[in-house]
Amino acid sequence: MTRNGKRAPAALLWFREDLRLADNPALDAALRSGAAVTALYVLDDETEGQRALGGASRWWLARSLRSLAKDCAAIGLPFAIRRGKAGIAVPHAARETGVGAVFWNRRYGAAEARADVAIRAELEGEGIAVEDFNGRLLHEPWDVKSRAGEPLRVFSPFWRAAMTRGEPRAPLPRPTSSRVSAGPALDGVDVESLALDPTKPDWAGGLRNAWEPGEAGARKALGAFLDSGLKGYAETRDRPDMSATSRMSPYLRFGEVSPHQLWHAVEAAAADGSARAGDVEKFRAELGWREFSYHLLQNFPDLASRNVQQRFDDFPWSAPTQGDVRAWRKGLTGYPIVDAGMRQLWTTGWLHNRVRMIVASFLIKDLLIDWREGEAWFWDTLVDADPANNAASWQWVAGTGADAAPYFRVFNPSLQGARHDPDGAYVRAFVPELTRVPAKWIHAPWAAPPGVLEAAGVSLGRDYPKRIVDHDAARSRALAAFGSLKTRTA
Template sequence: MASSTLVWLRNDLRIGDNPALAAALKNDAPVHAVYVLEQDKGLRALGGAAKAWLHESLKVLNSDLAGRGVRLHYCEGESKTLIPELVGTTAAERVYWNRRYDPGGRAHDSALKTGLRADGIEVESFNGSLLIEPWDIATKQGTPYGVFTPFWNALRDKPIAEPIGRIEKHEPIDPPALELGITPGWADGMMAHWSVGENRAKHMLTDFLDDLLVNYPRDRDVPRKHGTSQMSPHLRFGEISPRQIWFAVRHLIDAKPAMAEAGGKFLSELAWREFSYHLLYHRENIANHSMQERFDAIDWRSDTSALHAWQKGQTGIPIVDAGMRQLWQTGWMHNRVRMLTGSLLTKNLLIDWRKGERWFWDTLVDADPANNPASWQWVAGCGADAAPYFRIFNPVTQGEKFDPDGEYVRRWVPELKDLPDKWVHKPWMADAGVKDKAGLKLGATYPEPIVDLKASRSRALDTLKR
């Protein structure tokens, strides 16, 4: 059997700007790619929503890779065993992959790399997921950044490598039959809201830059509007790279200087993702450990019924319920509402942020190993660059500000669709006549609030201050 090159795909399900794949295709030897649904100890298993996305994305990628002459393999189990086995069955002399940055993944990959090299296999890893490696950006003291704004200022001055241009193409093959053992289960229905794959991601970026970016600084906070790129799941699975987005925006700003403010704001959000990976790399497992250790002393409440009400969008707080139902049905939630739902759970209900992070990990199609825990710690106040503990979002005033006509709430909480705008974010305050006219019976057709916002805010402040 002729020797080959094996590319191990993880969060990089694309052809373009894929350093590991590009390096493999430069060789004359046949190229095989593999995706392993990993079950190794120490690695975080994908949530249900992510599996649903992955199932569809791999089917698209299989066809795309075949057009480049690359055969895609799929397997489930322990990659520490499966990768060496596949090296043998494909007669691979080289194994390439793009790096991951969580502590467990890094340790796992390092051990596998050592073992393969000991067997005489060439192994090389690349940066296929970030604008800049976490070890290539540091404070003036040479320490990792812990505050976003200085990190963002430094990142803007760093040279970012341009996306890989032309990728070599081998003789096309017929797409192999891909037997996906992935069982999305409950999350399968949410994929009706999405189209997946590299080409879809590129089209979404183009449409966003052409039509939505100009109003992005204003519209990004309005849940009822399609004002954000909604590209986070494509980024999470690497159907598009952050470098491709970065340079597309930079080129637009160069061509249209009037777009500098809007483009800069969007790039700063891309930089937040980058900052989250910086934290993921330089700190202990941030999905389990508070970045500010003093918050480990919090006496979190154990309230299973409240947690379940929050998960199912039955808290009686309309904009929170709207967000949680949007999440359950689509696998995505507007970012402003993510902050409000997280604040209610961690501050008003005083439930451990890790329980919220794990729920989002299972139900978000864009559940990212860095963004998800870093953002939860930001809301909870225990992150490296967190909202101060005394910042507690009021979901009523936030709803009135960012969803003033209640359109977002009415879409996802139809029980409240006939309430006047004045009461749609605080139905418990409407008088009996208003509720009767709207066909609303609190405690029957829609829940009473599970928590008093004012009293729970005081309780949170007292607890967190201690």
């Protein structure tokens, strides 16, 4: 109700990358306005410049939308799904329902932000108010600045500056049916008709086993992390053989959980003694890397397609051979940690952060293939494929980004494997050919004495591939290529 007791006109809540009811500032404000609310999601593969979701993300989205539809029904919030260009579909839905206001949470891609400006102008031109909110980030990317008021290019000063902005707000409560006044119903399509699932072949079996998309799935996964993963996170987060990280990334990507909820949930765990301050701080700093990626995306809108450091525009990448790219994608490079990672990615749609760095370094530095080839593969296969995190991380590994690893940092896959998967349990989980290879040799089977491999039932080239490159030679080649760039641009 408004102050004089009259009901506010109906409102439209446009769900975008915030597929949740709890801690949803736009939804909360729409309900608080006293309006009767109708909710809408638009699958938009048509707006120019917007990158279409990859295959694994589409798989996730289908389940997420079903879960959201169920949650909306449970609180009596009418919810419709439509398909098409948002610039047409949203004003159309607003007219159809006769709403006085449209509420949404902000998006940060350049094309998405441009589309939002145009949609706002059209709605406001028709006398329909637009209210937008931050439902995605702890701090708006443009609010975090250097002392001189400039954008930041290095993580540590960025995070220090972000921390001076004060404690992120507390999460908003999940609305109950008593708060909802149902707006006009809107026709929509069902999720099946969006054809988001793979059919021939159906490659999603592993994803189905690994994940429960949706807000309820996010709550369960967070609960499991708080119960057993957060304790020791600072020490074990680099161990792919342990369940030591939150796996919140796809839920954050689709907005099934907010960073504010995570920020405060780990605080509560520290307060009740189930986590240590150091673990909480480290976990929050990882959320900080996500914020930093969005800060970079804000300042480098072409982050997924252009080198932040333009001197790399002349870099002598190898022309990718079908054989090398295929071996990398399929996990057949002959380097066990790389192969385990690429198979984990294909099977489950997710990959441990340390292994993401190793496989990315291998593609870029050992195979000398342009980072954009890898970024695109991750975009298609990750359930958490994120426009800011994915692009910023690939540029970080390539050395082409703002706060990037130096070009001479070339990960040695066998040493990385031995350090972060010391018993080889991670490799064994995804590369069954090597199950019986002893830990001492599992990250470098080519160096094992022939009798050891024979006893493990492995013949290289028959049961498991020979290495497609020799790492030492590849490293020298990469350093020479990077060195030539330095000389040429000096």
